[in-house]
Amino acid sequence: MREALFIKKNKERWERIQDHPSTNADDMAKDFTQLVDDLAYAKTFYPSGKVTRYINGQASKIYVGIYQNRKEESNRLVTFWKYELPLTIRKYHGLVLFTFILFVLFFIVGFFSSGHDPAFVRSVLGDGYVDMTEENIAQGNPLGVYDSGNALVAWIGIMINNIMVSFTYFARGLSFGLLTVTSVAKEAITLGAFEYMFFSKGFGWPSAMGVLIHGMLELTAIIIACAAGLVMVKSFLFPGTLKRMDSLKRGVKDGVKIVVGLMPVFLIAAFFEGFVTRHYKMPLLINALILAASFSFIIWYFVIYPIRLGKRRSLMLNEEEV
Numbered sequence: 001m002r003e004a005l006f007i008k009k010n011k012e013r014w015e016r017i018q019d020h021p022s023t024n025a026d027d028m029a030k031d032f033t034q035l036v037d038d039l040a041y042a043k044t045f046y047p048s049g050k051v052t053r054y055i056n057g058q059a060s061k062i063y064v065g066i067y068q069n070r071k072e073e074s075n076r077l078v079t080f081w082k083y084e085l086p087l088t089i090r091k092y093h094g095l096v097l098f099t100f101i102l103f104v105l106f107f108i109v110g111f112f113s114s115g116h117d118p119a120f121v122r123s124v125l126g127d128g129y130v131d132m133t134e135e136n137i138a139q140g141n142p143l144g145v146y147d148s149g150n151a152l153v154a155w156i157g158i159m160i161n162n163i164m165v166s167f168t169y170f171a172r173g174l175s176f177g178l179l180t181v182t183s184v185a186k187e188a189i190t191l192g193a194f195e196y197m198f199f200s201k202g203f204g205w206p207s208a209m210g211v212l213i214h215g216m217l218e219l220t221a222i223i224i225a226c227a228a229g230l231v232m233v234k235s236f237l238f239p240g241t242l243k244r245m246d247s248l249k250r251g252v253k254d255g256v257k258i259v260v261g262l263m264p265v266f267l268i269a270a271f272f273e274g275f276v277t278r279h280y281k282m283p284l285l286i287n288a289l290i291l292a293a294s295f296s297f298i299i300w301y302f303v304i305y306p307i308r309l310g311k312r313r314s315l316m317l318n319e320e321e322v
Contacts, residue, residue, distance in 0.1 A: 003046050010038060017058055019241055028062060035059040085261035087313065088254050089224070090306035092231050099184060099227040103219075106185040110192020115200070124193040133197060142203040143210045147278035155274030162218060162266045166225035170259045173229025176237075180229035187222060191215075209287050210280030214273035216294040221265040224302065228255040 001009075017035070022028045035058055042052040089096065114121045122130050136144035172179035198207035235251025236244060276290070 003049055003051060006042070006046075007051055014038075014055070014058065017062070020246065021062070032059060032062040035062065081261065081264075083309065085257065086301065086306040086309050088257050088261075089302060090310040091254065092227060092234075092258075093303075093306070095230050095234060096224055096227040096302070099223050099230065102181065102184050103188045103223050106188035107192040110189030111196045112192075113189075114193045114196035121193045121197050124190055125197070130197065134201075137198075137201050137203060142198060142201070142207055143277070143280050146210070146273065146280065151274045151278065153274075155270050158273050159267050159270035162221070162270060163263060166222060166259055166262060166266065169222065169226045170229045170255055173232040173255065177230050177233040180226050180233075184223070184226045187219075191219070206280070209284075209291070210277060212294075213277045213280065213287065213290055214269045216291060216298065217265050217269035217272070220298050220302070221262045221269065225259050225262055228258040231255040231258070 013034070017031050022031060035055055039052070039055045039059055042049065042055055046052050110124065114124075125133075132145065133142070136142055141147075169180055169183045172183060194211075195204065195208060198204050232248065232251045232255050235254075236248045239247030242250070272290070280287070
């Protein structure tokens with residue numbers, strides 16, 4: 001059989017395997033077996049042909065997938081947070097950056113709008129909250145709202161609430177991202193108004209340092225959860241070589257994976273808010289160490305590590321195709 005005819009006869013199946021790889025173990029094994037047969041034929045009749053290298057690359061990918069699946073069954077959770085979640089976040093780094101920029105812009109809007117219109121803070125935060133905060137400030141305890149109630153109850157309640165909020169923001173991506181962007185704007189404007197209230201009273205930096213004890217992790221997770229909602233929009237509007245609905249399904253799967261992966265971050269952030277933020281008057285060194293640890297974790301796990309892991313994966317796949 002001529003090489004061109006051989007390619008024409010099998011091209012559709014090869015493209016299906018490449019663009020829509022099966023996740024079912026039996027189908028994956030079937031595809032691998034057929035590719036091995038194709039590879040044996042190609043090596044026999046077209047040993048130096050490009051099609052031989054192409055088939056070898058596709059067969060190698062499936063083999064790696066089968067091997068990893070077997071290995072991962074014993075420790076699925078470790079593999080999820082060590083490999084799957086970072087690689088998924090790396091895939092959508094652009095959307096995470098876009099969401100972060102939106103958050104910063106709306107934070108600036110909230111902060112400076114509060115300065116130009118004294119009533120703006122109350123319209124955003126509510127009269128009751130503003131009155132309570134002003135009373136706490138007058139008593140020399142500006143973040144007194146965080147030291148009320150039982151710490152354990154606060155931890156659990158805050159954690160559940162934040163996880164529910166993250167899934168809500170993600171689901172709002174189904175509105176073509178409009179409600180997700182609105183959620184980002186609302187969170188950022190509220191924080192901007194909140195911080196202006198303290199800066200205008202001369203407690204800006206102490207309040208920022210105190211709130212960021214839990215807020216650095218919490219806000220990062222919320223921003224990424226909103227980005228996960230935009231993943232669905234991107235997948236539907238820009239399907240690439242996939243069918244639009246297939247691309248949307250993949251986007252929903254990736255988005256859910258991201259939001260589920262954020263649960264430990266919300267757990268730790270809620271723990272800080274329930275048990276640690278109430279002691280915001282702690283020595284500055286301890287406060288700075290907590291913030292440095294949180295910042296280092298965010299930059300490493302959500303930025304540096306996914307980039308390195310992505311490069312390593314690309315290198316391995318390129319080596320397999322040679």
